[in-house]
Amino acid sequence: MAQVGSVSADTTETLRQVLGLVEAFRAFDADNDGAITSAELGGILSSLGYNASEQDVRAMMQQGDKNKDGLLSMEEFLEMNTKDMELTGSLSNSLRIAFEGFDLDGDESVTGEELFQVMANFGAEMSLEDALAVIASMDGDGDGAVSVEDFKLIINCLL
Numbered sequence: 034m035a036q037v038g039s040v041s042a043d044t045t046e047t048l049r050q051v052l053g054l055v056e057a058f059r060a061f062d063a064d065n066d067g068a069i070t071s072a073e074l075g076g077i078l079s080s081l082g083y084n085a086s087e088q089d090v091r092a093m094m095q096q097g098d099k100n101k102d103g104l105l106s107m108e109e110f111l112e113m114n115t116k117d118m119e120l121t122g123s124l125s126n127s128l129r130i131a132f133e134g135f136d137l138d139g140d141e142s143v144t145g146e147e148l149f150q151v152m153a154n155f156g157a158e159m160s161l162e163d164a165l166a167v168i169a170s171m172d173g174d175g176d177g178a179v180s181v182e183d184f185k186l187i188i189n190c191l192l
Contacts, residue, residue: 049157051111052167058110059170067170068104107170132184142178144168 061069061077075090085093097105097113105113135143135151145165152159159167173183 051115054111054114055107055167055170056163057114058107059166061105061110068106069110070104074105132181142176142180143184144178 058069059065061073063073063076071090071094074093075085075087078085078090094103094105097109099109099112100106132143135147137147137150145161145168148168149159149161149164152164168177168179171179171183174180
């Protein structure tokens with residue numbers, strides 16, 4: 034198990050960006066069904082002050098909707114928003130090390146409580162409720178924690 038202090042600054046920044054994207058996804062997903070519709074995307078853009086036309090929103094949806102189901106999944110959203118990120122070194126390895134840094138009890142899963150504690154150690158302002166919600170949004174098997182398998186969602190999107 035990696036210690037929290039062993040997570041590099043680059044890895045920490047990458048994780049902060051990815052966690053920010055997960056939070057953005059949650060904000061866009063107004064009905065919390067795990068997918069973003071064009072109406073949800075248009076609504077949040079409007080609330081942020083962007084005057085995106087219906088055509089602009091449709092184009093954004095088409096760009097990200099890889100499986101053509103008319104929705105943006107978390108994976109599609111992350112892929113769409115990370116494809117131009119400058120990522121150096123072995124991202125998979127960096128994220129594995131970061132995952133181990135968040136896995137405080139060494140059980141190969143990260144809970145909301147662990148995320149909350151690590152983010153507090155980094156000086157990030159995140160409530161326990163938000164940490165639990167981030168973990169829930171990435172929890173592929175519904176067990177209340179993010180396993181290495183769940184974490185691969187991020188890894189696959191960033192490679």
